[in-house]
Amino acid sequence: MRNGWDLFYPPCCPLCHQILQGQEQMICVKCRAKLRPIGEPRCKKCGKPLEDGQEELCRDCRVRPHWFEEGRGIFLYDQKMKDSIIRYKYGGRRIYGEFYIRALALYGESSMKLWRPQAVFPVPMEKRKKRKRGFNQSEQLALGIGRQFGIPVCTDWIQKVKKTKSQKKLNAAERRRNLQEAFRGKPGVWKIERALIVDDVYTTGATIDAVAGELKKHGVKKVYFLTICTGFV
Ligand SMILES: [Zn+2]
Ligand SMILES: [Zn+2]
Numbered sequence: 069m070r071n072g073w074d075l076f077y078p079p080c081c082p083l084c085h086q087i088l089q090g091q092e093q094m095i096c097v098k099c100r101a102k103l104r105p106i107g108e109p110r111c112k113k114c115g116k117p118l119e120d121g122q123e124e125l126c127r128d129c130r131v132r133p134h135w136f137e138e139g140r141g142i143f144l145y146d147q148k149m150k151d152s153i154i155r156y157k158y159g160g161r162r163i164y165g166e167f168y169i170r171a172l173a174l175y176g177e178s179s180m181k182l183w184r185p186q187a188v189f190p191v192p193m194e195k196r197k198k199r200k201r202g203f204n205q206s207e208q209l210a211l212g213i214g215r216q217f218g219i220p221v222c223t224d225w226i227q228k229v230k231k232t233k234s235q236k237k238l239n240a241a242e243r244r245r246n247l248q249e250a251f252r253g254k255p256g257v258w259k260i261e262r263a264l265i266v267d268d269v270y271t272t273g274a275t276i277d278a279v280a281g282e283l284k285k286h287g288v289k290k291v292y293f294l295t296i297c298t299g300f301v
Pocket of ligand 2: 111112113114115116125126127128129130
């Protein structure tokens with residue numbers, strides 16, 4: 069919705085960062101025309117694009133078991149998406165979240181119908197980090213998805229209890245080690261059979277797996293995920 073604040077912060081396209089014109093909503097017409105979600109063939113487990121349809125799973129998923137059942141990122145984590153997410157997370161462009169939520173809901177709808185999650189979980193962030201950044205992007209996205217599909221969002225059921233290094237420069241094994249014991253769910257067995265985790269980027273799956281493992285510890289039987297992007301290490 070446009071209001072008086074737009075005089076100071078005119079709405080921009082989340083992909084090319086140009087000011088939106090006239091009837092343009094959320095993204096500009098040029099970027100809308102070029103928008104391509106990841107299609108088939110993709111990995112049946114993590115949703116990464118596959119070179120051909122011969123294999124069911126990507127190389128990662130063939131060698132490494134995951135705690136989650138299945139999930140997918142909507143877009144490739146290319147330079148355009150990297151820039152977009154950096155501005156969203158660190159550049160005051162929290163409004164870009166509206167576009168991401170719309171894209172997750174639109175392109176993820178067919179999967180959501182199959183998965184039928186009963187609760188949505190964000191990836192928790194340390195309190196101090198959240199204060200510094202002003203928001204947890206994963207939480208904003210999870211709340212949006214919960215709203216779109218009418219599913220409750222469990223924002224404080226899992227806490228980040230360990231300070232961890234940035235995952236960016238770590239390889240897959242280091243990422244897993246870094247996140248060991250990093251998340252803790254509130255005690256007890258939860259009455260949730262199917263849960264969805266929402267985050268911004270899926271790379272090696274270490275983060276989603278760490279949260280999914282904690283969900284399973286609390287009795288959740290099936291864990292799925294949706295992310296805006298899928299990246300490669
Ligand atoms: Zn644009
Ligand atoms: Zn995979």
